[in-house]
Amino acid sequence: MTLTSPSVLDQLRALAQDTRYDLVRHLAAGERCVCDLEVLLSLPQSKVSYHLGVLRDAGLVTAEQRGKNTYYALRREVLYRLGGALLTDLLPDGMPMTHQVKSVC
Secondary structure: OOOOOOOHHHHHHHHOOHHHHHHHHHHOOOOEEHHHHHHHHOOOHHHHHHHHHHHHHOOOEEEEEEOOEEEEEEOHHHHHHHHHHHHHHHOOOOOOOOOOOOOOO
């Protein structure tokens, strides 16, 4: 079985949900335990863990088990590259950025 890395669209979808966006904002301040994130978001553990799983699958966060607790951290380098990857996907090389060469109307 071959694992593929998440696409730009996968990562944007993960960030586009309110709870996941809030999780990323909290993780931007530093590593957090799931129990801390539950309190910050006023959500049950199951919902927080589900959304963290989506972010992990999108490659945006890492998880580390320590004893009974799981700690999550933001993968900042992935977020930094996401903007450039988005522009590369939307504006491929050779595409004029100032005007349309052929009009459709």
